[in-house]
Amino acid sequence: xxxxxxxxxxxxxxxxxxxxxxxFGCSACEADGGLCSECxxxxxxxxxxxxxxxxxxxxxxxxCTLLPGVAALAIGVFERRRIAEGRAPPxxxxxxxxAIILGWVSVAALVAIGLRALSRALEG
Numbered sequence: 001x002x003x004x005x006x007x008x009x010x011x012x013x014x015x016x017x018x019x020x021x022x023x024f025g026c027s028a029c030e031a032d033g034g035l036c037s038e039c040x041x042x043x044x045x046x047x048x049x050x051x052x053x054x055x056x057x058x059x060x061x062x063x064c065t066l067l068p069g070v071a072a073l074a075i076g077v078f079e080r081r082r083i084a085e086g087r088a089p090p091x092x093x094x095x096x097x098x099a100i101i102l103g104w105v106s107v108a109a110l111v112a113i114g115l116r117a118l119s120r121a122l123e124g
Contacts, residue, residue, distance in 0.1 A: 008029055037085070038086030058071050070098075072106070
């Protein structure tokens with residue numbers, strides 16, 4: 001009979017079973033109260049993280065000045081990954097998505113400006 005393995009980390013032996021979802025987890029996945037990190041975040045149901053709020057704010061600022069939008073894109077992607085891993089509250093997902101969308105708008109605008117400048121430089 002083989003030992004149970006962590007549900008999130010392939011090949012890593014399990015050190016506990018989550019009291020809420022019953023999944024096996026390793027020490028890296030364990031949170032307070034006998035819960036896995038994902039269930040702990042879901043159970044806490046707290047407000048969005050500061051990082052998600054900062055990402056959205058930078059995205060909104062980036063619609064005017066563009067460069068903060070690039071930072072918003074990076075923060076949004078990072079925060080979405082933290083939420084998926086159970087390290088940030090799921091309530092921040094709409095903010096992270098907003099930061100990503102606004103970030104891509106800023107990136108597209110910067111690319112358009114760059115292409116326009118290149119086009120003018122090649123013409124003249």
